[in-house]
Amino acid sequence: DAGVIQSPRHEVTEMGQEVTLRCKPISGHDYLFWYRQTMMRGLELLIYFNNNVPIDDSGMPEDRFSAKMPNASFSTLKIQPSEPRDSAVYFCASRYRDRGFTEAFFGQGTRLTVV
Amino acid sequence: GENVEQHPSTLSVQEGDSAVIKCTYSDSASNYFPWYKQELGKRPQLIIDIRSNVGEKKDQRIAVTLNKTAKHFSLHITETQPEDSAVYFCAASSVDSNYQLIWGAGTKLIIKP
Numbered sequence: 001d002a003g004v005i006q007s008p009r010h011e012v013t014e015m016g017q018e019v020t021l022r023c024k025p026i027s028g029h030d031y032l033f034w035y036r037q038t039m040m041r042g043l044e045l046l047i048y049f050n051n052n053v054p055i056d057d058s059g060m061p062e063d064r065f066s067a068k069m070p071n072a073s074f075s076t077l078k079i080q081p082s083e084p085r086d087s088a089v090y091f092c093a094s095r096y097r098d099r100g101f102t103e104a105f106f107g108q109g110t111r112l113t114v115v
Numbered sequence: 116g117e118n119v120e121q122h123p124s125t126l127s128v129q130e131g132d133s134a135v136i137k138c139t140y141s142d143s144a145s146n147y148f149p150w151y152k153q154e155l156g157k158r159p160q161l162i163i164d165i166r167s168n169v170g171e172k173k174d175q176r177i178a179v180t181l182n183k184t185a186k187h188f189s190l191h192i193t194e195t196q197p198e199d200s201a202v203y204f205c206a207a208s209s210v211d212s213n214y215q216l217i218w219g220a221g222t223k224l225i226i227k228p
């Protein structure tokens with residue numbers, strides 16, 4: 001497996017524009033996580049899915065953020081409208097539950113810059 | 116809910132010396148404690164983990180210790196090398212939290228030549 005794949009790797013957009021980040025988890029993994037990483041706030045969990053169902057979205061900062069997982073092999077994180085304070089690295093991670101705890105594999109991240 | 120605190124935020128050690136990073140957690144139900152390493156510009160990657168039925172685990176130059184009574188766990192790196200320079204994150208997880216990882220704030224480890 002090629003690992004968790006995120007696209008795009010870098011995104012520069014103007015304030016007010018819609019941004020869509022994409023993630024393909026590792027095949028067979030039933031948990032998918034979206035994280036945001038900044039120097040100030042560290043690694044923040046935004047939302048996670050189990051078997052394509054959103055379980056906890058309490059980390060989503062505001063209504064401008066939305067996430068979907070239409071099937072087991074694809075998820076999107078959308079920001080509409082984007083603001084400069086959304087600039088960060090967004091990571092997607094996946095894992096599977098096999099009698100308990102297993103490693104979370106991260107994608108390479110999307111570096112988002114909102115100008 | 117669970118809260119994980121990590122110290123120090125920055126650690127600078129001489130190459131060849133040992134480094135120790137400490138984390139404390141609040142939820143006594145937590146029973147899985149991984150450590151991730153994130154090199155500059157790269158993704159976090161698991162380097163070692165420990166489950167609550169074990170007090171210590173070693174893998175070559177790295178080791179993790181767990182004190183369940185005190186609710187803290189530590190990462191030990193011996194004979195540090197330049198490639199150990201990175202940010203290290205601890206995390207805690209439990210069945211009660213649906214296996215969600217609760218992360219520490221990270222420690223930037225600097226290895227001085």
